[in-house]
Amino acid sequence: MIAREAAKELQILAKNFKSVALIGPRQSGKTTLCKAQFPDKKYISLENPDIRLFAKQDPRGFLDQFPEGGILDEIQHIPELFSYLQQILDESETEGKFILTGSNNFLLQESITQSLAGRIGYLQLLPLTINEKKEAKLFNSEIDQNLLTGFFPSIADKKLDPARWYSNYIKTYVERDVRQIKNIVSLTSFTKFLQLCAGRVGQLLNANSLA
Structure with missing residues (x-):
């Protein structure tokens, strides 16, 4: 496992809040980070359709499985859980009873604000930093590379083909996460918007050119 700089802050938050959202x-x-930092906590992923259905139909019964707390992965799928939590x-x-993770910041932050404000620590985990890649000896001396x-x-550690990986990543992001955002009407238009933004990386923003 690649050592993450966020690990220390995650532990600090877990000692100061009853729950932490990563x-x-x-x-x-x-x-990976949550499992490594809290190996004794029961883990469950709400990406699993059967588990998601159970949690949606019986939130109280679902949470009763975690008398000592646990790691609830991709919890934004079931906003009904937050009131029970x-x-x-x-x-x-x-402290640190539940560790929550979510990929859809918009949906998760809305639920946290409504139900768990003051009860939860909030930490953002982005992809690897330059220092993390260097420490893991995965940083290439060639900037272009x-x-x-x-x-x-995943790309750095497993030496995956970036073109193929990113193509599938964008497809998953658009079809699974963007679809859940209420004010995104056309996925096709949003995909085109992403392509236009990608072609302008490093330039000054010109909103008219994206219209």
């Missing part, structure tokens, strides 16, 4: 893009290493956290004296491969852990 937010970041897909494949930034959230699940609020009650559990209010009745608990345990680093720009090509990017800083997602």
Whole structure:
């Protein structure tokens, strides 16, 4: 596992809040980091359709599986859980009881603001930093090569083909995350918008050229 700079802050938050939300893009290493930092906590992923259905139909019964707390991965899929979590956290004296992760910042932050404000620590995990890649001996001395491969852990650690990986990543992002955002009407238009933005990286923003 690649050592992450966010690990220390994650532990600090878990000692000061009853719950911690680890937010970041897909494949930034959230699940790996949580499992490594809290190996004794029960883990469950809400990406699984069967688990998601159970949590949606019976939120209380679902959370009863975690009397000692746990890691709830991709919790933004089931916003119904947050009201029940609020009650559990209010009745608990345990710090760091639940570790929540989410890839859709918009949906997750909305739910946190409504139900868990003051009860939860908030930490963002982005892909690898330059220092993290250097420490793991994955940083290429050629700047162009680093720009090509990017800083997602999977590409760096497993030496994956970046062109193929990013193509599939964008497809997943658009079809699974963007679709959940209420004011995104056309996925085709949004995909074109991403392409236009990508072609203007490093330039001054000209909104008219994106219209």
